[in-house]
Amino acid sequence: MPHGHAQSTWDADPVDLNTGADTPAVIIRPYCQADAADTLAIFLAAVTETAAADYSREQIQAWARPEARELSAWHTAMQARNSCVATVDGAPAGFSDVDSEGHIDMMFVAPRYLGRGVARQLIGHVEARARQEQLTELTADVSITARPFFERSGFTVEAEQHPVTAGVQLTNFKMKKKLVGGEVSLSGQLVCRTQDQAETVREYLQLHLALTRAEPGCLSFNVTRTSNPLVWQVEERFEHASAFEAHQERVASSEWGHATAGIERRYSVIGL
Template identity: 60%
Template sequence: MVEPASSHIREYTEADADATLAIFTAAVMETAAADYSPEQLWVWARPGERDRTGWHGAMSGRDSFVAVAGAKVVGFSDVSSSGFIDMLFVDPAWGGRGVARALLAEAEGRARATGAGELAADVSITARPVFERLGFEAERPQEVVRDGVALTNFRMRKTL
């Protein structure tokens, strides 16, 4: 678990664009590799093809926040006012240390503050057990197609 004294959650800033993009790419290409084929990983992560400006624009368009240990960004997430989590990714080197738990707790707090009655997310096969341990239930499997390649994920919900 992340030590409270050495880590915290803060708002995403433009200075976090490179770190969050690197975490996203590594989490998909490394952490999700046990559950998805190389072709699926490639169309999902698009390593080397995403530009910093576009990434930052997307991150700033959501209520994004980062988990920081020391000066290092180790994970990130977001949550809409209705309680939808679009992204939650953790640096593979920080997996199993409570970063996802801290990010989901932050998302839950923000969703409650806006009056949302639930959290919802489209969760990868890899992340499903983490979300389930934290009180989410799988509503249904889904198939997302990117460049003709199908990827399975799950719509998950947690009542607040």
């Protein structure tokens, strides 16, 4: 890869979610100057800790180069890439970007937030942004560590690459995802068996609606009571499969997901 470009490191196991009922939501927002130190620390920790399982000490040192990282230069580069930051309970947990051609230059998650769905929310946000710009594909130079996640997210390997950074040869993969998928919709019913289950739905529903409607790629999301007080009608529409899958993953570890896990769903999905 060119000097100054980092291999993308991602949440190595995004399916292994933190299942605590009080798991905070992942929020994506634009990068700002106040994020410079935190995002640089995330980058260095992701490279030196997470990626260390797949690269030698010499390769990690050449990739991270902590002694060569200057905060103002880092901020300028982050700003130029129109970066976004993922936060958990207000704290920066990861970051990414996508340019006008659909290339993802950086995608990193802090080791302490692995398994919290941060990467999935980032990819959903990045893909939604690319689709809004009517781009036809996403590309990235992906590390050995990140490759499995990218593959699960619909990317395919175009070529194995061996860039030289600081005189050391590394290995990464040129990967691509075609953005040709259409809208995904879900329709069906949430069926309670008892009044206690119905009360649980009423207790958690408003927050569930608000968080889902704020997700990247959510076109509409409605859960309404039917004439039967134990049954709710559910109608969901998402721009594409990645946004729908990111929603499913977030919900699985949310308060709503845990509180209503035992309630029957009679859903059908179109577009996957």
